[in-house]
């Protein structure tokens with residue numbers, strides 16, 4: 239039901255991936271990707287490395303590092319002269335040298351009657367002292383050491399950010415990256431914005447707990463809730479494991495707990511710049527866990543009530559949400575958009591609430607509620623920017639965001655069996671728990687799926703609202719589409735056969751925030767994909783071999799086995 243699970247299929251590479259996940263246990267020594275026999279998807283994948291070197295580098299960047307000087311000085315002369323190599327200039331320079339004990343030579347004139355000088359000092363004074371000595375000369379109006387300036391990319395000091403979250407950084411380095419470091423110089427979010435995560439509930443993970451605002455448990459059936467009761471104010475996630483010997487309505491058997499809600503919430507809002515764990519997309523918005531999915535999945539009836547409540551709409555028998563969300567993230571679903579889901583989305587949009595939903599991981603058509611009109615439907619791409627082989631695509635897709643995986647054209651196939659991914663797979667880092675039933679030890683694991691692409695977009699939407707609180711859902715949608723980067727040339731989404739299936743392109747947080755103050759005027763709150771919704775058709779976007787390959791490679795194991803309960 240949820241668009242990412244840790245359940246694996248036989249014959250998959252799951253054991254390796256599980257070992258890799260184990261290596262990521264928070265604060266524990268673990269198995270590096272190299273140990274697990276897999277190529278590293280990022281420069282440093284070992285726990286020990288991530289705990290030391292990159293943290294100090296990130297700290298240096300987020301603090302106030304000392305200036306890097308060049309040995310040159312910008313000098314403004316009192317007489318306004320700046321000619322190079324004239325005798326007057328040379329005479330003036332020699333007098334300053336005599337007065338200050340410094341050796342001067344002109345590198346070039348500058349605007350505003352200034353010169354750039356190379357200054358040599360036999361005393362070895364620091365550059366600021368040298369500049370003071372220059373300023374004491376009556377011929378010098380001002381003198382400042384030339385120094386290096388840096389792009390105001392923001393690098394939070396969360397250790398995992400620097401080592402394993404390349405998909406959040408610069409697209410110059412990682413083609414599929416969301417360009418968040420740049421974006422964070424425009425906004426790091428607002429605590430007045432609430433993002434609801436309609437999912438399995440939450441855990442008190444130390445890298446998440448400080449971000450949460452009270453949610454609600456909407457699971458009515460105790461067989462699904464696993465918490466001994468029905469709907470109540472406690473949205474904690476007790477675990478959605480299916481015990482050995484049990485069978486779900488769709489025929490599936492035992493599974494471990496997914497901690498899906500915590501993983502999804504952590505992508506958009508882990509505690510950021512706290513020197514621990516991972517970084518979230520939004521640093522300040524509050525996260526509201528709305529629990530709808532438990533053992534065997536979620537019921538449509540619970541999910542629709544939960545979505546409505548999240549956005550401040552009235553649900554019978556439940557107190558009104560005291561802190562309604564402006565953004566509702568739904569990383570689960572199945573089937574095609576029903577009239578019930580569509581009405582919920584319409585009502586939320588009319589209330590100014592943005593609904594973001596994951597497209598699903600079936601390597602096929604977009605699933606509900608992502609295929610409802612007015613929803614920002616998110617598909618996934620790998621770090622190289624190519625659509626992930628597991629990700630659903632179709633005309634309802636609004637945009638693509640990092641979700642890990644392997645690009646469609648990068649799956650290595652041998653004798654019709656997938657054996658790997660050219661260049662290695664990519665992963666999204668998420669907060670989770672080691673418990674297979676109830677929660678035990680908090681950790682960080684590598685995840686894949688459109689479940690983690692959607693909260694990237696939800697987080698960016700929240701950042702956009704921090705920049706411009708007046709944005710309507712339609713305006714947020716339009717800005718996200720207008721500012722998306724094109725999929726890389728020669729990849730799945732740029733082929734003519736796939737035109738219109740992958741949305742407007744790759745999420746670019748910096749461009750979206752830059753455009754947020756001046757959005758296009760939109761007349762309605764519906765998205766332009768409205769006319770395409772409802773059918774849920776479009777057929778599979780993948781060749782038959784591709785689906786078989788996905789099963790073998792285990793990627794589908796990360797995705798939902800669509801099993802809406804009936």
Ligand SMILES: [Ca+2]
Pocket residue numbers: 455457463465466467468469470
């Ligand atoms: Ca309950």
Ligand SMILES: [Ca+2]
Pocket residue numbers: 396445508509510511512513514515516517
């Ligand atoms: Ca953190």
